[in-house]
Amino acid sequence: MNLIEDLRWRGLIAQSTDEKALIETLKKPITAYIGFDPTAPSLHVGNLVVLLVLRRFQLAGHNPIALVGGATGLVGDPSGRSDERTLNSTETVQGWVGSIRSQLSAFLDFDTKSNPAIVVNNLDWTSPLTAIEFLRDIGKHFSVNQMLAKDSVASRLESGGISYTEFSYQVLQAYDYLELFRRNDCTLQIGGSDQWGNIVAGLDLIRRVESGSAHALTIALLAKSDGSKFGKSASGSIWLDPQMTSPYAFFQFWLNTEDKDIINFLKIFSFKSHEEIMQLEKAHAINPGLREAHRELARELTTLVHGADATVRAQAAAQALFGQGDLRELDEATLMSAMAELPRASISKDDEIPTWVDLLALTGIVESKSAARRVVTDGGAYLNNEKVTSADFAPSKDEFLCGKYAILRKGKRDLAAIELI
Numbered sequence: 001m002n003l004i005e006d007l008r009w010r011g012l013i014a015q016s017t018d019e020k021a022l023i024e025t026l027k028k029p030i031t032a033y034i035g036f037d038p039t040a041p042s043l044h045v046g047n048l049v050v051l052l053v054l055r056r057f058q059l060a061g062h063n064p065i066a067l068v069g070g071a072t073g074l075v076g077d078p079s080g081r082s083d084e085r086t087l088n089s090t091e092t093v094q095g096w097v098g099s100i101r102s103q104l105s106a107f108l109d110f111d112t113k114s115n116p117a118i119v120v121n122n123l124d125w126t127s128p129l130t131a132i133e134f135l136r137d138i139g140k141h142f143s144v145n146q147m148l149a150k151d152s153v154a155s156r157l158e159s160g161g162i163s164y165t166e167f168s169y170q171v172l173q174a175y176d177y178l179e180l181f182r183r184n185d186c187t188l189q190i191g192g193s194d195q196w197g198n199i200v201a202g203l204d205l206i207r208r209v210e211s212g213s214a215h216a217l218t219i220a221l222l223a224k225s226d227g228s229k230f231g232k233s234a235s236g237s238i239w240l241d242p243q244m245t246s247p248y249a250f251f252q253f254w255l256n257t258e259d260k261d262i263i264n265f266l267k268i269f270s271f272k273s274h275e276e277i278m279q280l281e282k283a284h285a286i287n288p289g290l291r292e293a294h295r296e297l298a299r300e301l302t303t304l305v306h307g308a309d310a311t312v313r314a315q316a317a318a319q320a321l322f323g324q325g326d327l328r329e330l331d332e333a334t335l336m337s338a339m340a341e342l343p344r345a346s347i348s349k350d351d352e353i354p355t356w357v358d359l360l361a362l363t364g365i366v367e368s369k370s371a372a373r374r375v376v377t378d379g380g381a382y383l384n385n386e387k388v389t390s391a392d393f394a395p396s397k398d399e400f401l402c403g404k405y406a407i408l409r410k411g412k413r414d415l416a417a418i419e420l421i
Contacts, residue, residue, distance in 0.1 A: 001274075002026065003060045009274065010267040012053060014193035014220040017203070022215050025187070029115060032057050032188035033065035033180055035122075035173065038073040038096035039085075042241035043103055045253070046231040048301075050219050052269060053190055055107050059271075063115045065186060066104050067176060070097045070123030077173075078166040079152040079194040082159045085166070097121060103240055106305055118184075125179045126172065138175050141208045142201070147171075150197035170198045177202030178209060187214040193221050222268065225260040240305055246337030247306040251314035254298035255291070259284070262293045270300055321407065321415060323385045332402045339405060339417040349404070349420040355394045356383055360408050363416035375410050382409035 004023050007013050016022055034054045036047060043051070051066075058064045073093045076085035088096075101119050108117035129137075147153060150170060156162040177199070180186035189199045199216040206212045222230045231238055238253045239245040245253075257265055263281045270277065280293040302311040317338045319325040327335070345362040347354070354362070357372040360381075366372045373391045375381045381388035383395055384407050397420070400406050404420040 003056065006274075007053065007056070011264060012049075012219050012268060014218045015196050016217045017215045022188075022217070025215065026060075026062070029061050029063060030188055031063040031065060031180075031184050031186040032190055033067055033120075033177075033184075033186050034190045035067040035069055035072070035176060036100060037069040037077060038093050038100055039088075040239075041096050041099045042239040042244050043100055044231055044240065045238045046222070047240075049222050049268060050190060050192060051104075051107050052271075053219055056271075057190075058108060058115060058117060061115060063184075064108055064117045065180060065184060066108060066117065066119045067180070068097050068100050068104075068119060068121050069176075070094060070121040071126035072122060072169060072172050072176070073097070075169050075172060076166050077152075077169050078156050078162055079192075079198070082156070084163055087165075094123075097123075099241070106240075120180070122172070122176045122179075126175070134175075138178075138205070139171060141205055142171055142174075147201075150201075152194065152197060170201050173198040174202040174205040177214070178205050181206050181210065181212060181214060188217060189214070190217045190219065193218040225258060225264075242306055242310070246333075246340065247302055247310035248314045248317050248334060248337040249341055250305065251298045251302045251311065252318065252341060254301055255294050255318070257294055257297065259288050262297065266293060266297055270297060272296070272300070320385070321409075322412065323382070323409070327384050327401055327407060330401075335401060335405060339407070339419075342407075343416040344419065345416070346419045346421045349397070353394050353397060355392055356381060356388045356408070357391050359395075359406070359418050360410065360416065363408065363418070365408075365410060365414055365416045380409075380411040383407070385409070 001009070002023055003026055004013070004019065032054065034050050036043065054064045054066065070093060073096070074087065074090065076087065104119055110117050147167070147170060148157070153162060153167060156166075177186070177189050189202060191199055196216070196218050199218065203214055203216055206214050224230050233249070233253055238250060262284065263277070266272065266277050266280060280296060283290070284293045299311055299315070302314055313334050316325055317330055317334050320327045320330055321338055330338070343363045343365050345359070345364070347362070357369050357376065360366055360372040360375065361369045366375065376388055376391045379387070384399065384401060395406060400420055406418040408416045408418065
């Protein structure tokens, strides 16, 4: 199975230029690029869809370029938006460029001798241009009629209008493709399916300016089976930066994948072979309760993004929270990240510690103190994985983890946290 067939099997291909010609071209190493605009200090799991496609191209022997848009990030991509993007300062955007550059090393090999990845910043070739040079040398090749017909522009015009700044985005992206064609002999741009119009504009610019030809490949935008937006959790976006989304929360995001989505996500995000994925699919069909496929995906992606040690700590925290390990063995950072996903309440360290029943009611995971007492009576009450047998039990401050945290568990799955402040 060639690379394009593999991508199609994984459900990744939305559109491409002449597929037969592209397959023939890919029989020899080519240079391909994907662009990422710095709209935040970190990439997020949505970016992984296309980023891992670029990784697949490198593993297949091709030369990958990751473009970080120091220029386009100052303008704003209108694709997929109904309003104008808030413009960030030059200093902010350039700081985000540096952060994203460093993140890319987890996914692309910059040290291999055969086809090392490179990172480029489109500000390097855009900033030296004057406005007059850009309009004369690049702008003259674009038809306003064709630009207005692009989906991203047409939808904005229908919803109230678009500024010239964002209207010009497709020209800047097309210019990027032209420059990489000139500088790096780059003949393939990969992007999300919402980027098709911008990528095709680059192909047309290469043909007009250099009489050259290149290819476009877009990746299907990921949708969850229930129609909700991919990449969100109760606490917000799932980022690749461990300071913005902890490795524990990252691991849990994949572990909590809906059963209907798990095989699709394995195909898209995992580097397991077709045979391994099909085996997991069979195992999941036989006993979905084991969540074997979910655990494999969570382990693989957490290790890829955060490293093997972080994966071990995330798994240990998950097991300890549900009574399969010692909570006291967790370091404070891991414990805090695990608690961040739980219903949580705080009490003053100067006050007397209330009973377990009062604490559970304070967290809100039971409707009343009488309901909390029934949990104790029914044998489902735990403090830091130790069973609570009396409704009058009040923990001492010495029993708090790291001197200030307590994990309350109701039955097997319902957890809450208390913090001394």
